[in-house]
Amino acid sequence: MVNENLVKDVVKEPYKYGFVTDIETEKIEKGLNEDIIKLISQKKEEPKFLLDFRIKAFKKWQKMKEPDWAALGYKKIDYQDIIYYSAPKQKEKISSLDEVDPKLLETFDKLGIPLTEQKKLTNVAVDAVFDSVSIATTFREELAEHGVIFCSISEAVKNHADLIEKYLGTVVPASDNYFAALNSAVFSDGSFVYIPKGVTCPMDLSSYFRINSGDSGQFERTLIIAEESSSVSYLEGCTAPMFDTNTLHAAVVELIALDDASIKYSTVQNWYAGDEEGIGGIFNFVTKRGKCLGKRSKISWSQVETGSAITWKYPSCLLLGEESVGEFYSVALTNNLQQADTGTKMIHIGPKTKSTIVSKGISAGNSKNSYRGLVKMGTKATGSRNYSQCDSMLIGDQASANTFPYIKSQQPNSEIEHEASTCRISEDQLFYLQSRGIEFEEAVSMMVSGFCRDVFNQLPMEFAAEADKLLALKLEGSVG
Amino acid sequence: MQSKMKESDPILEVENLCASTDNLPILKGVSLTVYPGEIHAIMGRNGCGKSTLSKIIAGHPSYNITNGDIKFLGENINSLEPEERSQSGIFLGFQYPIEIPGVSNLEFLRVSTNARRKFLNKEELDTFDFEELVKEKLEIVKMDHAFLSRSVNQGFSGGEKKRNEILQMALLEPKIAILDETDSGLDIDALRIVASGIKKIFNAQTGIILITHYQRLLDEIKPNYVHVMSDGQIIKTGESDLALELEEKGYEWTDNLIKET
Numbered sequence: 001m002v003n004e005n006l007v008k009d010v011v012k013e014p015y016k017y018g019f020v021t022d023i024e025t026e027k028i029e030k031g032l033n034e035d036i037i038k039l040i041s042q043k044k045e046e047p048k049f050l051l052d053f054r055i056k057a058f059k060k061w062q063k064m065k066e067p068d069w070a071a072l073g074y075k076k077i078d079y080q081d082i083i084y085y086s087a088p089k090q091k092e093k094i095s096s097l098d099e100v101d102p103k104l105l106e107t108f109d110k111l112g113i114p115l116t117e118q119k120k121l122t123n124v125a126v127d128a129v130f131d132s133v134s135i136a137t138t139f140r141e142e143l144a145e146h147g148v149i150f151c152s153i154s155e156a157v158k159n160h161a162d163l164i165e166k167y168l169g170t171v172v173p174a175s176d177n178y179f180a181a182l183n184s185a186v187f188s189d190g191s192f193v194y195i196p197k198g199v200t201c202p203m204d205l206s207s208y209f210r211i212n213s214g215d216s217g218q219f220e221r222t223l224i225i226a227e228e229s230s231s232v233s234y235l236e237g238c239t240a241p242m243f244d245t246n247t248l249h250a251a252v253v254e255l256i257a258l259d260d261a262s263i264k265y266s267t268v269q270n271w272y273a274g275d276e277e278g279i280g281g282i283f284n285f286v287t288k289r290g291k292c293l294g295k296r297s298k299i300s301w302s303q304v305e306t307g308s309a310i311t312w313k314y315p316s317c318l319l320l321g322e323e324s325v326g327e328f329y330s331v332a333l334t335n336n337l338q339q340a341d342t343g344t345k346m347i348h349i350g351p352k353t354k355s356t357i358v359s360k361g362i363s364a365g366n367s368k369n370s371y372r373g374l375v376k377m378g379t380k381a382t383g384s385r386n387y388s389q390c391d392s393m394l395i396g397d398q399a400s401a402n403t404f405p406y407i408k409s410q411q412p413n414s415e416i417e418h419e420a421s422t423c424r425i426s427e428d429q430l431f432y433l434q435s436r437g438i439e440f441e442e443a444v445s446m447m448v449s450g451f452c453r454d455v456f457n458q459l460p461m462e463f464a465a466e467a468d469k470l471l472a473l474k475l476e477g478s479v480g
Numbered sequence: 481m482q483s484k485m486k487e488s489d490p491i492l493e494v495e496n497l498c499a500s501t502d503n504l505p506i507l508k509g510v511s512l513t514v515y516p517g518e519i520h521a522i523m524g525r526n527g528c529g530k531s532t533l534s535k536i537i538a539g540h541p542s543y544n545i546t547n548g549d550i551k552f553l554g555e556n557i558n559s560l561e562p563e564e565r566s567q568s569g570i571f572l573g574f575q576y577p578i579e580i581p582g583v584s585n586l587e588f589l590r591v592s593t594n595a596r597r598k599f600l601n602k603e604e605l606d607t608f609d610f611e612e613l614v615k616e617k618l619e620i621v622k623m624d625h626a627f628l629s630r631s632v633n634q635g636f637s638g639g640e641k642k643r644n645e646i647l648q649m650a651l652l653e654p655k656i657a658i659l660d661e662t663d664s665g666l667d668i669d670a671l672r673i674v675a676s677g678i679k680k681i682f683n684a685q686t687g688i689i690l691i692t693h694y695q696r697l698l699d700e701i702k703p704n705y706v707h708v709m710s711d712g713q714i715i716k717t718g719e720s721d722l723a724l725e726l727e728e729k730g731y732e733w734t735d736n737l738i739k740e741t
Binding site: 423442 | 538540541542561565567574578580581582583588595596599652
């Protein structure tokens with residue numbers, strides 16, 4: 001059909017962030033063993049407790065098996081063929097941004113994340129991570145005035161070891177899963193956020209992860225702690241160059257919310273997805289989990305997943321505190337030969353806990369897009385409620401969409417509601433919009449944004465505009 | 481067919497149009513010319529090709545033109561995209577307006593109106609200016625402002641959908657409007673509102689093609705010409721009293737006409 005072909009043309013995406021920064025890097029040799037882990041820990045001048053944490057995790061990882069339950073197919077990863085530490089060479093101690101290699105600043109500039117004093121974003125503090133290390137964090141002094149700590153996790157290990165020792169691995173234990181164990185053994189950098197009691201973080205915090213090197217993996221680790229009655233909105237963005245090899249990205253994110261605290265964590269993931277034949281692209285195996293430890297605490301995940309060759313990601317909430325709230329809002333767009341298996345786990349442990357899941361999957365090309373979610377009501381979760389809505393949209397006739405909702409209830413006095421739908425952008429809908437003067441591409445992108453509206457409404461305003469633009473870009477030909 | 485000399489150039493000329501879908505011929509040589517200020521009615525049984533004719537004029541991709549031409553303001557538009565036809569002033573009022581979940585009616589109307597305005601070299605309207613314009617047009621179809629914040633046609637009753645079509649016609653100010661069974665599914669009151677709306681939008685520079693089964697719409701909007709279609713062809717053309725005759729004698733009468741010829 002004429003229109004089917006047109007749709008295929010429209011969903012061809014140009015990847016704007018595929019460039020490589022030519023910069024001298026310090027890399028360690030390929031492969032993974034205890035010596036490598038000791039070397040990473042030594043390079044980062046870590047305290048003993050952290051080295052022990054890594055070694056313990058590595059021993060666990062060696063006994064574990066790579067999970068195969070996801071609806072994903074990919075070539076086996078050779079974990080000995082990966083470089084576990086790669087950092088741009090720069091001076092030992094950087095006291096100000098002026099000492100950062102201009103090439104790095106230029107890279108982030110090009111990515112739309114200016115870091116320098118003159119150009120930096122005015123309302124968002126940014127932690128910029130390049131391969132294995134954090135390059136710079138903006139607005140640190142301003143945040144410090146409010147008692148907010150926002151820095152790279154490596155720095156936090158040095159300056160706030162007590163907090164790291166207290167919380168690291170308490171939400172995602174090293175033994176949680178294969179990729180979490182791997183990350184716990186070799187994690188290099190990532191962001192650390194601490195919001196003290198009663199503080200509403202005065203600006204959005206954001207981390208930008210950039211993979212530059214083709215043969216090294218990125219294993220970032222993020223830890224966010226919100227003390228009693230505090231709140232924070234955190235944004236995360238990611239891009240990578242175009243290589244014809246696959247790069248492994250295995251991150252762990254842990255969130256902890258105490259009484260009446262709230263954390264909003266938003267992601268726009270645009271890792272390189274591979275080309276039309278499925279060559280190259282990032283393997284994205286991520287464990288993200290939040291613990292609503294306190295009463296009336298709230299953790300809200302929103303994600304727009306458009307990149308990566310493989311996405312394996314289930315941002316989850318452990319709802320321990322009475323009346324705590326977990327939310328998951330997700331848009332996952334797959335195209336060409338991309339595969340995504342993503343969803344969430346809402347584990348209701350405390351009484352009167354509430355969770356909401358809204359998932360929108362869009363599959364185009366020959367891609368495969370699965371929602372996988374677990375809602376569990378524990379024995380003490382009396383009066384708890386969950387509402388889930390999982391919608392899939394198919395573009396073209398070669399893409400596939402799956403929904404795997406798992407529900408376990410051990411508490412009769414709780415409510416679980418699940419709705420699911422699948423739709424296809426129909427020729428009639430497109431013709432209707434076109435017959436009102438709206439160009440074909442705009443018609444497709446209007447319908448896709450319309451489909452994602454419920455999720456976009458949850459994103460911080462600037463992010464929502466960016467997400468809308470990103471989807472439109474992904475769905476546009478080389479027009480404009 | 482229309483042998484009288486006209487003072488101005490035709491808006492739409494359909495010449496010996498043959499079209500098929502999935503290799504199945506639907507139109508078998510339709511000719512029809514609409515001059516400014518004219519209202520044409522097309523009647524005929526279900527499946528005779530009326531709706532297909534309207535979709536082909538609007539550029540629906542499912543149909544192939546196998547022979548003949550469609551000219552709009554003297555230009556052949558056979559290969560124009562549907563959006564180009566709309567922008568240049570062809571409007572199709574759908575028999576079954578399509579629901580588009582998640583897309584706000586207001587935004588849809590604004591984007592659509594601006595596409596037409598851009599073509600006419602008129603300034604595109606921002607949200608505020610458009611609100612003003614749409615308020616004025618809502619009056620024409622007596623629609624409530626609340627319709628604008630809903631998704632396009634979603635959850636609209638049959639009558640609301642048809643009024644939304646006429647609202648779009650009012651905003652787009654087309655040169656020619658083809659209204660495909662706009663009267664179906666309307667109660668008497670809604671029919672009057674829709675008919676009076678159409679009459680308000682119609683003027684001496686524009687043309688209308690009404691596709692209908694019923695006389696009651698033609699009582700409200702008197703056509704200059706009535707065409708009867710059967711099996712992909714126009715088999716009879718007359719003035720407005722032809723519709724009355726058809727209502728009285730039924731389509732069997734036209735079946736017999738074909739047999740005679």
